[in-house]
Amino acid sequence: MSIQDQEFRDRFLEALAADPEFEAEARWFDGSILIGTSDEQLWVKIYRGKAIDTLEFVPVFGYTFKISGADAAWEMLGNGERTFTDLISAGSRHLGSVEAAEAAGGGYRPPELAIEGNGVEAGRMHIATMHLAWAFASTLAGAGALGSGGATATSGAAA
């Protein structure tokens, strides 16, 4: 299923609407978040704690910030293999050897899920973005696109 399909969008927005922590954290945000996977993107308008619109393209006025990564990164979040903090944090932790870490420049390898755009707005939306990412990854997993599983377990623990 494409993330741009209406059925996917509906499921994703339902998951977000069911998360009171997302609503609380995003209460005073008026902006938009672009979500990117390997091949697709989804623009989401957030206002007063709710996702009120989605577009399969970026409108002319752009987006406030973007969170994007390869399908594999979203899958690892969805199945609980890696945590949100791990995936958004740069560093050479998972390269498997000291030599590989040295070759990658120490801690300067980019994260698997990149957050880009207005950093100040993204910063104050950090926890909301975490919940949004959990909802997105869980919806992907539930839709059968990227496996199944564990993002909700992490979400529940942190709530």
Next chain:
Amino acid sequence: MSAAEIVGRYVEVDGNRTFYDECGEGTPVVCVHTAGADSREYQYLLPLLAERGYHGYALDLPGHSRSYPVDWEPHRTINQHAEYVHRFAQTVCGGEKPVMIGCSIGGCIAFDLAANHSEDFLAIVPMEGLAWGSPILPFPGELERPAWSTAWKPFLEFAAVESLGKPTLADPLKVKELWWQHQNCQQAGNGDIQGWAQHDVREGLGDVRCPVLIIKGADDFWVPLDQIEYSAELIGANAEVRVLADIGHYPMFEDPEGLAALVDDFVKAKTNTEASNA
């Protein structure tokens, strides 16, 4: 003092008012907390060590919780912290060599102490720390002030919470407790991570003169096992590595009973100290 009772005290270290929790009688053991946290991380371990014949001292590092920062500036290197912990240990332990336990940046502090002051310690136990910190995170100096990074505080809070072992992560009350232990000012926690990112004592670990027990929680994503093993190899025969199943970045918080037994067994096996009175 009852073996199980923790008493909070203050001591002057280099003229700086420094808080520590104290518990028990016996072989001294100095405990150092993780980035942006404080001595409360050891509140479960200290009484268990006391039952085994240890006199625990868990300090708040300068700039954290109840300890003032030195000259009103955060420490920004692991070595600053390590030298401070060394002087703290010499001040409170009455000339007796202590066991030193540190976790995360405390683990890096433990490696720094192993490199520079191992002769002054009975044993050193780095948990979730490394000889070389660079591969873990980029240097975060440009995020030090709240106005420079609105995400720093929630990032550090969840960097802590999400690195718990899976059994503890499934317990919402324990997650909340750890979250509340990471509520120090941004400059202090950021300075800790600046220290982690610059930390490198790889060249100084060839002559470590006390036994070193290196501990890693298997579930922790921050500290890779290959870097742990590399750190142990640099120390050589005096180092031993233990990987704890179902434990994340906070062994003293996640399994204090198991850790107390592990440390006690190691100290008894590797030194001539008979700390246990159990």
